[in-house]
Amino acid sequence: MTEQYHPLIKQLLDGELALAELPPGLRAEGERALQLLAAVDRTPVVLPAAVDQRVMAQVRRRSSSPVGRAWRWLVRARDLDIRVRVRPWVVGLAAAAVLALAVVWPGSEVATSHAPVYVRFIFYAPSAHSVTIAGSFNQWDPGAAPLVPTATPGIWTTTLALPLGQHQYAFLVDGERWVVDPTAPSVDDGFGQHNSVVAVTSQDGGGRAL
Secondary structure, three states, X not given: OOOOOOHHHHHHHOOOOOHHHOOHHHHHHHHHHHHHHHHOOXXXXXXXXXXXXXXXXXXXXXXXXXXXXXXXXXXXXXXXXXXXXXXXXXXHHHHHHHHHHHHHOOOOHHHHHOOOEEEEEEEEOOOOOOEEEEEHHXXXXXXXXXXXXXXXXXXXXXXXXXXXXXXXXXXXXXXXXXXXXXXXXXXXXXXXXXXXXXXXXXXXXXXXXX
């Protein structure tokens, strides 16, 4: 049987209040509670020696088992000193592998941002014997991209694969005269001359005529 005591009675039993400190209406109940508490047998319980030995033997047996040792190893906090030696060539190979994966992985920015666009250049020079085009896209090499004459007299043309971006260029006529493209915008080259400008912004299949 469990009896629910008033909170003040509980403080009395815990030694936080004295019987005289209770309100007069609770003192009788407090006296009965103290009498019940005094009647409780507080003699320490002592197990027989044989029982104690059997219990401790079981504890020692379980603690020495492989399963017990494994469990203690798992739950015990351990300070691990892990040292990994990485040689420089291993780091280089790993970086190269990551870069290669970024280039070939479908939809990656690296693969799409460097996709070339075929751009067709057309230049009219009826009296020229040779025409080449040089620009920022070929390190201004005058012999890297020659134009060829078309079936129409005076029309020279070539098609180049250019990366996305803005490029400056100029035509070299007969190996000695630089001429800007009259059909393209131009900018000051910083030396008192002008260069033509082509902006490559997207793929368009067969290239663009300038």
